[in-house]
Amino acid sequence: MFKRTALALATTAAFATSAFAMGHSKDIVDTATAAGSFTTLLAAAEAAGLVETLKGEGPLTVFAPTGEAFAALPEGTVKTLLLPETRDQLVAIMTYHVIAGAVMSGDLSDDMTAATVQGADITIDLDNGVMVDDANVVTADIEASNGVIHVIDKVIMPPM
Secondary structure (H helix, E strand, C coil): CCCCCCCCCCCCHHHHHHHHHCCCCCCHHHHHHHHCCCHHHHHHHHHCCCHHHHCCCCCEEEEEECHHHHHCCCCCHHHHHCCHHHHHHHHHHHHCCEEECCCCHHHCCCCCEEECCCCCEEEEECCCCCEECCEEEEEEEEEECCEEEEEECCCCCCCC
16 A cells, blocks of 8 residues: 655755765655754654655655644644554545645745645645745755755645
């Protein structure tokens, strides 16, 4: 059964540079693990049962919230989402951050929409930098062996 997912990754230019220097030999999960600062995001992927998908062939495009983005959620939200009884909600949020296929920043156009693996569309806005829904892209085009990561500064939520 194909599972779909999202995972947050690097937030600094130094990390992006090291990802490129590795020749894209690491998948999305290994890239996040190597960064060392994405324990919440990796825990969310694990709790959602989505790690193997993120290690899969892909390609996937991940709009990955930073650790600070998760910390900005209302108090207790992350802890609640990691509970087994809220797994479906966690999966929906995580998969809303992922598009099937590799979409580089040069492929984006203003006001375009893209279907997420969750099923709803995200909107790209290029008027004031690059935004995905209401999140800013802070680092773009981090290539992994099975896709591309664009780091965002906010956890985006699927429509209810």
